[in-house]
Amino acid sequence: MLLVADILMISTLRLLSKIRSEKEQLNLVGWLSVSQLIGWGTFYYAFTLFNTPLAKEYGWTSSEINMALTIGFISWAVAAPFVGNALEWLGGSKVMSIGSMMGVFAFLLWAGSSSLSLLYGSWILMGIAMACSLYEPAFYVLTQAFPDQYKKVITWLTLAGGFASTIFIPLTDFLIQTVGWQKSLLLLAAFNVFIALPIHIWKLPAGKAKESTNRKQKLLDFGLFTEEPFKPLTFWGLNLWFIIFNSIATGITFLFIPLLSEVGTDKSLLIISYSLIGPMQVLGRFALIWLGGKLQTLKLGTLTVFMASLGIGCAALFPKSLLALLLFSLLFGTSKGIMTIIKGTAVAEQMDLSVYGRTNGWLSLSSMLFKALTPTIVAAWWTYSGDPVKILYSIAGMVLLALAGIMMIKKDQ
Template sequence: MPTPTTAKPSDGDSPRGMVATWALAVAQLVSWGSIYYAFSLFVVPMETAMGWSRTATNGALSMGLLISGLAAYPMGTWIDRGHGRHVMVCGTVLAAAMLALWSQAHSLAMLFVVWAGLGVAMAATLYDPVFAVITRDFPGTFRTKITLITLVAGFASTVFIPLTQVLVDGFGWRGALLTLAAGNLAVCLPVHVFAIRRDAPREDRSGHEVASRAVNAAATRRALRTPAFWALAMCFTAYYATFAALTFHLVPLMTERRASPALILTTMAVIGPAQVLARVLWFTLGRNVRPAVIGVVITAAFPMSVVVLMIAGTSPAWLILFAIVYGGANGMMTILRGTIVQDVMWTEGYGAVSGLLSMPSNVAKGIAPITAAAIWTIGGSYVAVEWTVLLVSLISAVAFILAMRFTSERKFGGRQANFE
């Protein structure tokens, strides 16, 4: 049974479709930059002003990411049922409200409440929901549109890490949060209101809901019986756990090494362009390459970047190399994550299957930062954290190879397929 959709085959190439895609890309840049990447810039100012511990602040973040993981599946099913606009509009309003509330936090309890709300907001506004919206509304051109969105959003860290630092320096961490909240309302809210198709008409909603539920249930059952799904789940869980642990601890890690603030900001700023460059290379050179090849490159590149970081010290050249490899791997992983289900499994009930696939990886994202903080506390340095990240990232690479092997066996009756 095909996924119910109101999209027309030609809509993806229409002016309206391209404008909507560019608008959603800009909204993703703002959402990722203000909700996700800005956090690391608030850790030290909050700890200094409020006396909170590194473990406590990362605990709030971890809880938010955990909630985001648990909310991923219901968000995907609601989008499959035609409620993409409601999901992303409400998510944007919630994100702005939580950022504003965070600016008034004077206790750890309030910080945890804020990140509980931000967890739901992330599940409703970041890549997973927008990929589901694009796949549903533009089934004929979703790959190109997902790539375009990730190209623009790849600059989120490049734009928002320096911008957030400027805001913190100029207005304090509380004023910076209020500014980021206003940015969500000014940019993301109108985009999600006008760029996403209207929800299913009320008179057609009953039949639409029944059809969508049937598609989602069938797609979910099929996924849970597919070995490739479980291997991909392990791959993405291990990958995003290590990525979250490293992303949220990268600034404190380099600070511990006594890297200069300028070098830290430069290293962080390189990650975004590296993501975008990798996505451009994929878009121009890699579209005819099998997903298996791209996936092996990506999952091998991430542990390589960790090794570079471990030996980099405070060398600008090595840290820039780390940022290039690290950003490039993550840049391509985002596209792989957005298209691999359609490429090696199916498109029916994509929102539900993608949400189901995201649940363990988003839960791991939630656990990873606080786990890394605990390892740092026990060891007294980030060396043990780096070794843990390296080992778990290798698990991700092995799991992806297994996923491709299972896919080959399913498609070719047990005969192994070459990665080329």
């Protein structure tokens, strides 16, 4: 009887511990999901809706206005290694709070921008805000809080974040139509002041890496590359993989409709196909929850590379077919959604958690720089070649180069 009682007591304690752990996970992921919805919705997705109002107000061209986005991406890239280091010695709460405040200052400067220099200045601040407050810092918070279950909680977070455009694009459009573009920017700033900032200050753990309090801190720490947990071949493999995949995904996202419009694809088909990419990203994340982490990250990464290549190839081979375009949306969208999660889990899985923040920061530097330049490079390539279909075929083949990065990681294991 005593043995049975002991077994029941141990089982009960384990169950209570599991319930408590899941409650903590849901609580932290819930608060982070709200702040990510606001961050992605206001900092990132809302930009495109302000193009027309700015052009009407000041007579700026579309290329002049969109240069602000490129500047923002470059600013994000340059800030990323500094942010990665800061996460390890300040903790996620402080860094993400700084991000929210920087975003508010950016909106205030943007709302008062009467010249391109002020607009570009606001997007330098916005790039820093995005580096401090979007997925990479959020992933850091989750991997430190739940080192044994980071895959599950990161998947949950990205699932919620996938609805940022669904919520904030129509909301921002409504605000612009109702109160004008300048007041809309102030209202977007208010979301960050009154919701995101309090979450980052009071609802996130202030945890730090264990060794961070025992070493002299630097603004930018190059010591990462000589530390024992650091694996150079794995780092460069991750770099190659992320650069190729994310650059091509960005190029397709921004130039898919213009490229296929050039070959005479019906615009309604393009709109249907393009609008399905977002839901397919969410579908991919749901699939990961259903699989429950059964697939290893590298195997999953290989699958996403082939899916993206096949999807782009379908669009290139049959650019006027609805079925081919729907296959493109399914394969490309799903792979893009899964890849967002892989970016958070692959670093934690393949590198030591003690260097997660700094590693992610350096990876984001190169990835974001190429992401900023890719639309311009693809557009120039299009102008030079004059054949959109050949460009799509080439891109479908280039995605496969990401497999070389995965092979480098496998070799280092």
